[in-house]
Amino acid sequence: MPPSTTPTLRQQRLGTELRKLRERSGLSATAAAGLLGLKQAQISNIESGRYAVSADRVRTFARTYSCGDAELIEALAAMTGGRKRGxxxxxxxxxxxxxxxxxxxxxxxxxxxxxxxxxxxxxxxxxxxxxxxxxxxxxxxxxxxxxxxxxxxxxxxxxxxxxxxxxxxxxxxxxxxxxxxxxxxxxxxxxxxxxxxxxxxxxxxxxxxxxxxxxxxxxxxxxxxxxxxxxxxxxxxxxxxxxxxxxxxxxxxxxxxxxxxxxxxxxxxxxxxxxxxxxxxxx
Known part of the structure; x- marks a missing residue:
């Protein structure tokens, strides 16, 4: 899926929270990309809200970043869902x-x-x-x-x-x-x-x-x-x-x-x- 040039506030916030999890784990974007099987540019686009991400992928990111806050993880997973319009x-x-x-x-x-x-x-x-x-x-x-x-x-x-x-x-x-x-x-x-x-x-x-x-x-x-x-x-x-x-x-x-x-x-x-x-x- 091509990146969105105009991510919504909600999409941006999801990306921001994923970046916070990564930074708390001590991983650089490059290191995280290697562990997740992605390119560094994909990590950047996800963290900026320009790439949609699935609930399962959010959970995978959280595990990789050693996040043990189950409520936060599920709240972030609920913020996914592609580009559904309201x-x-x-x-x-x-x-x-x-x-x-x-x-x-x-x-x-x-x-x-x-x-x-x-x-x-x-x-x-x-x-x-x-x-x-x-x-x-x-x-x-x-x-x-x-x-x-x-x-x-x-x-x-x-x-x-x-x-x-x-x-x-x-x-x-x-x-x-x-x-x-x-x-x-x-x-x-x-x-x-x-x-x-x-x-x-x-x-x-x-x-x-x-x-x-x-x-x-x-x-x-x-x-x-x-x-x-x-x-x-x-x-x-x-x-x-x-x-x-x-x-x-x-x-x-x-x-x-x-x-x-x-x-x-x-x-x-x-x-x-x-x-x-x-x-x-x-x-």
Missing amino acids: WWDEYRSHLPSGLVDLAELEHFASELRVALVIHIPALLQTTDHARALFRTVFPPLQQYEIEHRLTHRIKRQGILHGAEPTTYTATIHEAALRMGFGGRDVAATQLKHLLGMSELSHVTIRVLPFGEANFHGTGQGIDYVAGAVPQLDTVQLDTHHGCEFLDGEAQLAKYRSVVDHMETSALSPEASRDLIHRIAQEL
């Missing part, structure tokens, strides 16, 4: 790659934890609220670009519905609840939607109220995406230039601590619902 792939020619990769990342997540200050989390936005946000993007988006982003965002929300929805925890600053994007009616409907979503057993919404002295954030949106095992967790940060993905051990520990602190500093889910309801009544 619904998000239809957007690769229409949206920035980071947004498409984020949808794929969310689809395979075991749990999602998000923390935002100015915005309502994307997976909890109504259609009208999301459309109002896309109209504020700079440089301005064309109408067809807005519609592509809008349908993509709504499809992402599918992981919170269905027979086996993803466990989801959102910590939202009170500022985001009072921004009023789209005007009074849109804002009121958005808050009502938050209240409805907060009643779902797998969704937890906590609000950081104004005046909370222990607020531990920078205003940057954080998505902490839990993988099948902790080693495969990923952090996604919202930036002015797009999505930024982090998976270093120290980075994961840092942002896990930040999200932990924000959650413990926020109101309880019940008190959060009361605050959301009061803000909605004030509109």
Whole structure:
């Protein structure tokens, strides 16, 4: 199979984790290739995510690299499967790659934890609220670009519905609840939607109220995406230039601590619902 010139984030991550296993074993790419009966270039292409790799081959790599972590090995094996396309792939020619990769990342997540200050989390936005946000993007988006982003965002929300929805925890600053994007009616409907979503057993919404002295954030949106095992967790940060993905051990520990602190500093889910309801009544 020829190498892929545009590996997805998930394919890149699998390759990265295989490289980490090799490096921990003390093997060079050349030495590993010799033990595995491959060429050094094939090892490089697999580790960069440019070559698809089977689940059995992942297990062979792990044995060769003396990895005894069975849970990690099976989690990596589950990340294989060739180049199967997901619904998000239809957007690769229409949206920035980071947004498409984020949808794929969310689809395979075991749990999602998000923390935002100015915005309502994307997976909890109504259609009208999301459309109002896309109209504020700079440089301005064309109408067809807005519609592509809008349908993509709504499809992402599918992981919170269905027979086996993803466990989801959102910590939202009170500022985001009072921004009023789209005007009074849109804002009121958005808050009502938050209240409805907060009643779902797998969704937890906590609000950081104004005046909370222990607020531990920078205003940057954080998505902490839990993988099948902790080693495969990923952090996604919202930036002015797009999505930024982090998976270093120290980075994961840092942002896990930040999200932990924000959650413990926020109101309880019940008190959060009361605050959301009061803000909605004030509109």
